[in-house]
Amino acid sequence: MHWRRRVQQQHKELFAEIDRIWPLRAETKVRLSVIGSGALMLQADYERGTKDSDVFETTGLSSEIKEHLSRVAGAGSDLHRR
Numbered sequence: 001m002h003w004r005r006r007v008q009q010q011h012k013e014l015f016a017e018i019d020r021i022w023p024l025r026a027e028t029k030v031r032l033s034v035i036g037s038g039a040l041m042l043q044a045d046y047e048r049g050t051k052d053s054d055v056f057e058t059t060g061l062s063s064e065i066k067e068h069l070s071r072v073a074g075a076g077s078d079l080h081r082r
Helices: 003-021 037-043 063-073
Strands: none
Touching: 003 063
16 A cells, blocks of 8 residues: 555544544534644655654634543553554
């Protein structure tokens, strides 16, 4: 499998897993934007030269959603370890 498709598949699986284990049930989905090199890798043949990352915060997430997202996918979570 081409590396770009592999990265796209990994992103798809990551968000599917977050959906599966998400503790909050709502009528609408929570929008998580993919930005930076992650967005580039999904849209173009982009090979990342570094392993560092930038952290951005969106005002579109409530403190409750941020807390749950950190719990299910943040540092130390089962998903993070995988």
